[in-house]
Amino acid sequence: MRLLRLELRNFRNYRHLDHDLGGHLNLFLGANGQGKTNLLESIALLALSASPRARRETELLGPLAAEARVLGRVESEGRIREIRIDLREEAGRGRKRIEVDGVNRRAVDLPGLARAVLFWPEDLNLVKAGPEHRRRFLNQMLVQVEPGHARLISRYARVLEQRNHLLKQIAAGETGIETLAAWDEELVAVGSQIASSRRAAVAELAPLAGRHHQAIAAGEELAIGYLGPPDDFAGGVQKSRSLDVRRGVTGVGPHRDDLLLELGGRDARAYASQGQQRTLVVSLKLAEADLVAARTGEPPILLLDDVLSELDAERRGALLERVASAGQVVVTSAEAAPLPLELMHEARVNCIRAGALEPCG
Amino acid sequence: MPELPQALEDLVQELSRLPGVGPKTAQRLAFHILRADRQRADALARAIGDLKARIGYCERCFNIAEGPLCAICESGRRSTEQICVVESPMDVIAIERTAEYQGLYHVLHGVLSPVDLVGPEEIHVPELVRRVTEGGVEEVIVATDADIEGETTAVYIYRALTPTGVKITRPAHGLPVGGDLEYADELTLARALSGRRAF
Ligand SMILES: Nc1ncnc2c1ncn2[C@@H]1O[C@H](COP(=O)(O)OP(=O)(O)O)[C@@H](O)[C@H]1O
Ligand SMILES: [Mg+2]
Ligand SMILES: [Zn+2]
Numbered sequence: 001m002r003l004l005r006l007e008l009r010n011f012r013n014y015r016h017l018d019h020d021l022g023g024h025l026n027l028f029l030g031a032n033g034q035g036k037t038n039l040l041e042s043i044a045l046l047a048l049s050a051s052p053r054a055r056r057e058t059e060l061l062g063p064l065a066a067e068a069r070v071l072g073r074v075e076s077e078g079r080i081r082e083i084r085i086d087l088r089e090e091a092g093r094g095r096k097r098i099e100v101d102g103v104n105r106r107a108v109d110l111p112g113l114a115r116a117v118l119f120w121p122e123d124l125n126l127v128k129a130g131p132e133h134r135r136r137f138l139n140q141m142l143v144q145v146e147p148g149h150a151r152l153i154s155r156y157a158r159v160l161e162q163r164n165h166l167l168k169q170i171a172a173g174e175t176g177i178e179t180l181a182a183w184d185e186e187l188v189a190v191g192s193q194i195a196s197s198r199r200a201a202v203a204e205l206a207p208l209a210g211r212h213h214q215a216i217a218a219g220e221e222l223a224i225g226y227l228g229p230p231d232d233f234a235g236g237v238q239k240s241r242s243l244d245v246r247r248g249v250t251g252v253g254p255h256r257d258d259l260l261l262e263l264g265g266r267d268a269r270a271y272a273s274q275g276q277q278r279t280l281v282v283s284l285k286l287a288e289a290d291l292v293a294a295r296t297g298e299p300p301i302l303l304l305d306d307v308l309s310e311l312d313a314e315r316r317g318a319l320l321e322r323v324a325s326a327g328q329v330v331v332t333s334a335e336a337a338p339l340p341l342e343l344m345h346e347a348r349v350n351c352i353r354a355g356a357l358e359p360c361g
Numbered sequence: 362m363p364e365l366p367q368a369l370e371d372l373v374q375e376l377s378r379l380p381g382v383g384p385k386t387a388q389r390l391a392f393h394i395l396r397a398d399r400q401r402a403d404a405l406a407r408a409i410g411d412l413k414a415r416i417g418y419c420e421r422c423f424n425i426a427e428g429p430l431c432a433i434c435e436s437g438r439r440s441t442e443q444i445c446v447v448e449s450p451m452d453v454i455a456i457e458r459t460a461e462y463q464g465l466y467h468v469l470h471g472v473l474s475p476v477d478l479v480g481p482e483e484i485h486v487p488e489l490v491r492r493v494t495e496g497g498v499e500e501v502i503v504a505t506d507a508d509i510e511g512e513t514t515a516v517y518i519y520r521a522l523t524p525t526g527v528k529i530t531r532p533a534h535g536l537p538v539g540g541d542l543e544y545a546d547e548l549t550l551a552r553a554l555s556g557r558r559a560f
């Protein structure tokens with residue numbers, strides 16, 4: 001999987017960028033606030049059809065106009081595709097138009113064409129942050145390896161929204177409970193598909209992450225488990241009904257999922273030190289890249305946003321081993337030479353200043 | 362924007378209430394009508410007036426009708442043993458185009474959607490249950506869309522009709538996933554209808 005070319009028009013602080021990438025190591029250097037994360041965000045957008053950080057899509061529009069474009073030419077298994085995402089603002093809301101080789105495509109059908117694993121500073125909190133961050137980790141991985149998963153997630157969000165509205169209406173006495181069973185059934189139908197995908201993925205991820213973890217921190221046993229809906233999901237939803245009505249929210253389902261992370265039998269979410277958390281995150285991210293490669297037969301594009309400088313020698317070493325191996329890598333750094341000398345030589349190096357690329361020096 | 366003359370402003374207002382028509386389009390349409398021949402404008406006004414005066418909804422199936430019953434309910438040649446439940450009169454037209462189906466319809470005019478405050482009464486489910494309870498119906502085909510609301514409405518109807526003992530089926534998958542029945546091509550639709558399955 002390779003990104004051959006990236007074109008940005010009025011995307012965040014990039015007015016106009018046309019850039020051909022190298023097939024292996026690409027390094028972008030720049031001081032803070034120059035556009036390093038923005039660049040990787042645009043690549044993640046091509047992979048996920050949604051920005052992993054923008055709360056509102058209108059945030060992505062640059063200063064030139066109410067329109068932006070991200071275009072990527074990607075190569076996978078010898079086939080080259082052009083993905084184009086046009087964003088514009090309409091009545092205060094972001095609107096997206098996606099084309100693949102000139103053919104219109106829905107946002108839920110894009111992920112999987114350009115596969116990327118993003119590792120950015122925010123991920124360093126993955127262990128101790130709220131469970132929604134770990135669910136997002138699973139989602140971003142799964143939409144890229146399972147056709148239809150993005151659609152499942154969007155269907156699930158819809159059924160949840162509808163059911164929660166209904167719960168509030170029931171609580172307010174505005175309507176009876178006679179339609180609740182139908183919504184429950186749909187919630188379970190869609191939710192259990194998500195749960196089974198997640199269960200299988202976590203089972204695959206666990207040994208991969210365990211191996212990376214062992215290589216960085218010998219001796220500490222890492223265990224990863226999927227904390228999903230109860231085995232009797234339908235029964236669980238039914239049991240939760242009166243509580244759900246009282247609270248006005250759905251209490252059971254994959255929207256409550258979490259990842260169990262254990263180090264030496266202790267819950268890392270509660271006990272891990274900062275160093276242990278980082279080792280765990282690096283292991284998880286490397287395992288994610290392994291899983292994508294195993295499922296699709298190709299290593300994903302690895303996007304490393306300014307994280308190397310955050311890591312100490314051992315953890316950095318584990319990451320660099322992957323960086324040095326096959327596959328395309330895009331690294332950003334505020335440090336002038338974040339990579340060992342031999343890798344610096346291999347890398348195609350560019351400098352970013354105020355949303356433009358310029359020769360370094 | 363300088364103020365428009367009242368009559369023009371009124372028309373822009375009304376047009377912009379139409380689905381898919383924003384204020385800019387409404388204004389363009391209004392000016393277009395203003396420029397058009399008197400006859401064209403009168404014909405448009407008359408067509409809209411006639412529509413509401415002449416066309417209503419069938420008392421039995423809620424399809425569009427020129428009298429108390431729609432043409433399909435009135436026709437003596439349709440099988441009264443089958444009822445096909447659809448979301449809108451446009452779905453009826455789509456299915457009729459396939460010439461595959463000989464039974465009657467029941468038009469919901471919507472789907473269950475708490476977000477939009479739409480429950481079973483708003484989509485004529487009680488009337489459907491009554492039709493089936495009155496007897497003579499062998500099969501109810503629930504042809505709502507495959508999106509979340511369409512699926513849930515189908516589940517609800519299935520549950521509501523189960524006590525009557527009637528056979529309840531759903532068109533085969535093969536309809537565009539999450540897509541509208543209305544936009545399915547005739548062949549796909551015909552295949553989905555003939556390949557329907559029990560719940
Ligand atoms: N929509 C936007 N339009 C213009 N500039 C933006 C937009 N969004 C972010 N920026 C600018 O981008 C810069 C941050 O870029 P970022 O990629 O996060 O920096 P870094 O190089 O530190 O990773 C800031 O200067 C910010 O003002
Ligand atoms: Mg940054
Ligand atoms: Zn009728």
